[in-house]
Amino acid sequence: MRKYYDQITRISGNVVTVTATGIGYDELAIVTGTSGTSLASVIRMEGDQVSLQVFAGTQGVSTGDRVRFLGRPMQVPFSDDLLGRIFDGAGRPRDGRPDLEAERVDIGGPPVNPTKRRRPDRMIRTGIPMIDIFNSLVESQKLPIFSVPGEPYNELLARVGLQTNADVIILGGMGLRHDDYLRFRRTFEEGGAGGRTILFIHTAADPVVECLLVPDLCLAVAESFALQGKRVLALLTDMTAFADALKEIAITMEQIPSNRGYPGDLYTQLARRYEKAVDLDGAGSVTLLACTTMPGDDVTHPVPDNTGYITEGQFYLRSGWIEPFGSLSRLKQQVNGDTRDDHRSIMDACIQLYALCRESREKRDMGFEMSAWDAKLLKYGDLFETHIMDLAVNIPLEEALDRCWDILARCFDPAETGIRRTIIESHWPKQPTAA
């Protein structure tokens, strides 16, 4: 029989402080009062003053409420019965079906020993040339889409998600709009993936602290499946909502903010989640794709900035396409050496030339005369945008590479591309096809 504690000494923000002893750090508790029940977890202990973050928020919590500690950290049920189910940020079913009677696993468990990680080497083909050629996605990669509200980032996330052919897809929604949530469900069902998806959904209407738990719930389940040898894809959107929830708690706890109100450990907090992406040596893998909306479209904002330092690249989604500059897959070189011998040369040359094209466009926009070279670059840029960059393009890698050669041959002399001679000799189109 566990004891109840009823001396609540402070209620502030989403945190309550209760007088209690014998409590473990990070332990889970239940706060019960007239306004309902909520889970809570220990985030600070000072003498007998134990501070808890209350998952459902402290609205309506009174000094007369009671706290019961559960003697364990937050857990999540884990079994195959999770497939096809939908939960909220506290791990309760939100699909109207009963609770799961299953083994439970701790969330936020210890990191993987680096020597037990495999080198990722399986390319994920998406049919999107901007990804497949220029920034190949690799199984077990952790990669966010940087975007701004209004861009189709959730659509892109779902589209790539379906392409991966993962054994299990886990979606974590944080601060998700209700219609986005429904759209994800529909996409997965129409894509025939409904039976292998698990959703943990926190919507904008739900309590803030529950938002904090979503990544941990998703990743604990993902890790457990991976340990069974499954190839898991976790999709987390929007990680900026998660970071903002962290900020709220930190401010309540009177932590000294380091940058724009975010706590000094924002990097560590994000990294502990993202680093759950893994290719386990002798078991399965977790691939982690996320969305990070950039407040004010500013990539130096602490959330995208810290994220970029943690993840294995990022895709910038802007004006409806994946930006060639700034977008990066850090794992691309693990796989793009084994696709086709011209893959890397095309990747480098096309981007370098596109960078030059942008310079020429700037000059043109300022009203300068265009040299013959500028004209070539301008032509190239237009072709590249319509036939490669456009997100509507959905073709296999090899076809996309051929298409790039074709565009180059229509615009340049071989030496102007900067591509090394041996590759030019074997790939330069003899007869560029007409547009």
Added chain:
Amino acid sequence: MNGRIVAVFGNMVIAETSGRVVQNSVGYCCRSDGARLLSEVIRVRGRLADLQVFEETRGLKFGDVVEFREEMLSVTLGPGLLGQVYDGLQNPLYRLAEQEGFFLKPGVYISALPVEKTWTFTPKVQAGATVGAADTLGTVPEGIFEHQVMAPFNAEGDLKVARIADPGDYSIEEEIAVLTDEAGSRHPVTMTQTWPVKRALNVSRRRLMPTEPLVTQVRIIDSMFPVVRGGTYCIPGPFGAGKTVLQQITSRYAEVDIVIVAACGERAGEVVETIREFPKLQDPRTGRLLMERTIIVCNTSAMPVAAREASVYTAVTLAEYYRQMALNVLLLADSTSRWAQALREVSGRLEEIPGEEAFPAYLESRIAGFYERAGAVELADGRIGSVTIGGTISPAGGNFDEPVTQGTLKVVGAFHGLSQARADARRYPAIDPLDSWSKYTGIIEAEKAARVSRLLRRGNDVKQMMAVVGEEGTSIEDFLVMLKAEFFDNTYLQQNAFDPVDASTSAERQRFVFDKILEFLDLDFEFDDKAAARRSLVRGQDLYRNWNYAAMDSDEFKKIEGQIDEFIAANAAND
């Protein structure tokens, strides 16, 4: 001596105790299930000791016991360090995985060096000899090195060798010598010693001015912004600019005896690349496997934060240890910003008065203290050893005007600033040739390097001017300067890290190619118009670029060299 936990907050624990507590000493927080979590005392106030815990504090309770020790956080030094993969507290990760499986369970510590293994010991002193701290008592072979078994580093005054082991095989736990000090006390010696990580290990006659170039085989570094053995340098850059790739290729190709990789608070996946590759890759200089000259200390971003703070010190202490054997050691730390952030997290929990961006006021002195541990030294017997430190910096928002970058720039000898614009245009390595600097002298004559620097600067000026007045408003002379600067950038500064040949360029080749490029750039070109100028330089560029992909002793190299000479002759004839 024990205390009791009275508060837990994040990775910080406050313990109450009535006994003696040593600042920076080690403590163990004893969780009720028996796990003992390694911690360090970081502040003492009356009967309260604040400890940073090197593990997750989950499950610690009010009233749990804290065991205080006298010793400070230390590493074990001895044969068998090379080739190891350690966490920040010197736990050997391979053996930990054998024992514990996939996960790093808090509170599990195993000995840093294998105790079963025996080493073939050859004594170098005789009984009755007089030795001092760090003097060689004997050697054991470790890979390609004669690993020296040394007298204790903290010994004071002269010691007499009372006993020395016969040649033979011994484990690291066996006594191989007994030394007596001036007071007559006997000190048994094994092949290992321990040393506190936060104290510099340097037993030498004197520190030397570092002047010997450290060839990294990265052209822009060796030729333009060189590093020297015993020197320090930093690589700040926004994410994705190429800091880690630069360090990875340096760890492969740098001409030093030993490389210590400190993966500090960044991606585990990047360490995995090194862990998986190095045991298979040959070191072209020695013919041995690269792993045999490498030690990896990794405390990646998901591993506990306090141990991240310790990891750079662990790494630099290992580097200093091999310097005592007259070896040249290169320490690569990626990223020092994560270490600084760990300091910040702890400082925040201690509620110290924050400085800029909430970093503690002592940040700069800590950074300086860390880089100060680099250096070339002359050992007691006249041999020379060095520790070179290269650290990456991950500035928030890619803005170098922040405390870690600024604090580091004050103390290092070379600055390799990475530029987002260069990385975006795939101009790798993205070291900005206009911003970066080095106080050291490298492998290219200073006069020539300075000439190229001027060209790059002028080329950039022209480019900026052209953005205002357009190509038509630019004189052909200025236009040519811009083209030449681009030429040098494209053919020399840029280097493809993923090409087997281009990835590394020897000092000899760098000198040769540098001169050959100058020969071209020094030509008195006469062009009718800008288009002709661009055509000609693009053609030359193509030749030189392809040259970079040809191995220096290959026929292809000779062939392209011939074509370049013809090209130069043809353009010279234009005059």
